[in-house]
Amino acid sequence: DVKVTQSSRYLVKRTGEKVFLECVQDMDHENMFWYRQDPGLGLRLIYFSYDVKMKEKGDIPEGYSVSREKKERFSLILESASTNQTSMYLCASSRRVTGELFFGEGSRLTVL
Amino acid sequence: TQLLEQSPQFLSIQEGENLTVYCNSSSVFSSLQWYRQEPGEGPVLLVTVVTGGEVKKLKRLTFQFGDARKDSSLHITAAQPGDTGLYLCAGAYTNAGKSTFGDGTTLTVKP
Numbered sequence: 001d002v003k004v005t006q007s008s009r010y011l012v013k014r015t016g017e018k019v020f021l022e023c024v025q026d027m028d029h030e031n032m033f034w035y036r037q038d039p040g041l042g043l044r045l046i047y048f049s050y051d052v053k054m055k056e057k058g059d060i061p062e063g064y065s066v067s068r069e070k071k072e073r074f075s076l077i078l079e080s081a082s083t084n085q086t087s088m089y090l091c092a093s094s095r096r097v098t099g100e101l102f103f104g105e106g107s108r109l110t111v112l
Numbered sequence: 113t114q115l116l117e118q119s120p121q122f123l124s125i126q127e128g129e130n131l132t133v134y135c136n137s138s139s140v141f142s143s144l145q146w147y148r149q150e151p152g153e154g155p156v157l158l159v160t161v162v163t164g165g166e167v168k169k170l171k172r173l174t175f176q177f178g179d180a181r182k183d184s185s186l187h188i189t190a191a192q193p194g195d196t197g198l199y200l201c202a203g204a205y206t207n208a209g210k211s212t213f214g215d216g217t218t219l220t221v222k223p
Contacts, residue, residue, distance in 0.1 A: 004154075031209055042215040043155075043200070050209050058210065090154050099143050099204025099211055103154030 003027075006091050006104035013111050019078040021107050023091030030096040032074035034058075034066060036087040037106075043090070049074055050096065081111045115139050116203055118214035126222050128190050133217045135201035136183045142206040144184045146175055149198040149216075191221045 007022035025032065033048040035058075045058030047066040055066050063085060067075045074093075078085055088108050092101040116137045125131055135144070143162045147155035159168050161177035161184060168175045172195075174187040188195055198218050202211040 033210065043213045045210055048210055056209070092154075096209070097206055098160070099202075099206070100145055100157055100160055101147075101155070101202070101211060102157065103147075106152070106154045108152075 004091055004093055004102050004104040006089075006107045008107050009105060011107060011109045013081050013109065015082060015111060017081050017111075019081050019109065019111075021076040021078075021089055021091075021109070023074045023076075023093075023104055024072050025074075025093040025102070026072065027093060027095075027102065028071070029093035029102070030071075031094045032068065033092040033094075033101065034064075034074065034076045035090045035092065036060070037090055038087050046076065078109075081109075083111050085109065086111045115212045116201060116214035118199075118201055118217050120217060121215065122218050122220075124220040124222065125191055127192055129221075131188050131191060131219070133186045133188075133199055133219070134183070135185070135214050137203060137212075138182065139203065139212075140181050141203035141212075142181075143204050144177055144181075145202045145204065145211070146184070146186055147200040147202065149200060150196075155198075155200055188219075191219075193221045193223050195219060196221050 004025045034046040035043045049055045049068040065077045091104040146158045149155040164179045164181045166177045172189045198216045200216045201214045204211045
């Protein structure tokens with residue numbers, strides 16, 4: 001079975017802490033994505049990567065950074081967490097040509 | 113700018129009823145995907161439609177792509193409680209990378 005695995009299902013952090021969310025896919029997909037999902041706001045793209053060490057800003061990149069050192073791994077970093085970053089974070093991967101996204105189970109982050 | 117509009121936003125029906133969810137856009141997409149998401153989980157891909165006018169069936173679910181490749185519909189026949197979830201449509205362009213998502217339709221099927 002194809003799989004996208006996110007490192008943590010639930011995290012609770014304090015304001016100002018650095019947060020790492022990791023995502024690994026086993027499908028040899030070129031593209032990887034980080035979204036956040038909030039009630040009433042839908043899925044919003046934070047960053048995506050179409051190749052190792054390559055990244056592009058999505059719709060809401062402020063306050064976030066990403067790292068893709070290996071093809072299968074895409075990390076989302078919150079340098080200094082704030083309460084408005086409390087959200088469900090979803091990682092996804094896809095082949096470059098299809099647009100079909102395969103999502104992880106999500107990481108629910110609470111920032112106190 | 114919302115490029116993909118889904119309707120209705122919420123739908124609550126009884127088991128056994130039929131329903132249709134719509135996904136409309138002013139843009140032409142190379143393909144369109146439908147996903148279902150259950151609470152606390154990530155979305156799961158249901159289907160991809162590529163050709164204008166294409167119809168795909170997945171058991172009781174029928175997906176249609178508009179002739180102009182701007183819109184799509186999802187029809188569920190004889191809905192069951194297990195169909196409950198958030199249904200998302202997303203438009204994609206070949207080799208472009210990112211997809212455009214609609215805001216979703218929350219479906220509740222009551223036993």
